[in-house]
Amino acid sequence: MLVFDHPEFDHHQQVVFGSDEASGLRAIIAIHDTHRGPALGGLRIFPYASEADALTDVLRLSRGMTYKSALADLPLGGGKAVIIADPRRDKRPELLRAMGRLIDSLSGHYITAEDSGSSEADMQIIAERTDHVGGLGHNGRSGDPSPFTAHGVFCALKSAVRHGLGRDDLGELRVAIQGVGHVGAHLARQLHEAGAQLVLTDVDRDALGRLADELDAEVSAPESIADAEVDVFAPCAMGAALTPAVVERLKARVVCGAANNQLAEPDVARLLRERGILYTPDYVANAGGVIEIAWQRREDYRREDVMAHIEGIGATLDEIFRRAEREGLSPAQVADDLARERFRAG
DSSP states (O other): OOSTTOTTOOSOSEEEEEEETTTTEEEEEEEEEOSSSSEEOOEEEEOOSSHHHHHHHHHHHHHHHHHHHHHTTOSOEEEEEEEESOTTTTOOHHHHHHHHHHHHTTTTSEEBOBOTTOOHHHHHHHTTTOSOBOOSOBTTBOOOOHHHHHHHHHHHHHHHHHHHHSOSOOTTOEEEEEOOSHHHHHHHHHHHHTTOEEEEEOSOHHHHHHHHHHHTOEEOOGGGGGGOOOSEEEEOSSSOOBOHHHHHHOOOSEEOOSOSSOBSSTTHHHHHHHTTOEEOOHHHHTTHHHHHHHHHTSTTOOHHHHHHHHHHHHHHHHHHHHHHHHHTOOHHHHHHHHHHHHHHHO
16 A cells, blocks of 8 residues: 555655564554654554554554644654564564664654553663663653553543533542553553442453452453443543444443544544544543653653643643533544644644
8 A cells, every 4th residue: 555645644754664584573663743853652563464554553643643742742743663563472582673773773753662562671672772762761660651641541531521421520430441451450440549430341351350350340341341331431452442333332421541543433523422422532631651751751850740741631631622612523623623733833
């Protein structure tokens, strides 16, 4: 598939294909925009069915990173990288070092970090070949962005509940979480501590069972989670969770989760609005991890400042929800418009 004619191509500044015969590396790096600073975005390792699927993912995700950084008021642009491989079988040190060399060839225009299929340990190996790696930790602390991402989603959810359900507390609120991996599990624990009642699902039945026992939560089959009788639906797994068919099934009145690219197609935002379901733009809600990684690059890093920045996600969403209501638009449209205003201004 040609890049310039691809439906997800959005005037990306650079799309780089890289391979390494010795390690078997097949990778794509997409840099969407660098007006505000170098393009930061995670490295996803996934066994895509085709090169076209990998290209679609990296183009969409890199664009989302530009918008995410702009609305999080970070001096960064948006990028993303994907490796076409099975992280459980194919992820070897020589493959990661080859990826590091590819990243280094871009001279700092792209900064990588962990994402689905990659870990902090993988970033350490990549860092053997390039300095352009984020999320390696700070002052001996883990670089895992998951707790920060989850806290941002928690702050976003409080704003969405306030605007969508007219309440300020989360006590007895019923929340369905689709996916309880690193971020989803952290979010579940925060919601449990706030008094919410949880319905959980995940394809990893063992991890799901352990977390459900820990939090005294209900469990749903993955294919049934959209039917759960809940107030909030939180997509925290892979993207494209919100299809027209899923929207028709939702009982929740608020959608707010950690997954990237939750809308399977742009028109789903309109369908949600028509059904009276308040959608929280994903790249606003899940910016907490990127905020923390950006702070790691500063000499004046202080955890309390990081957390205050992340908690500002709620105020950003307050602005988006109010503007959407006032102008009769979906929050997704308002967020896109506001992000474009910011990153085009530089």
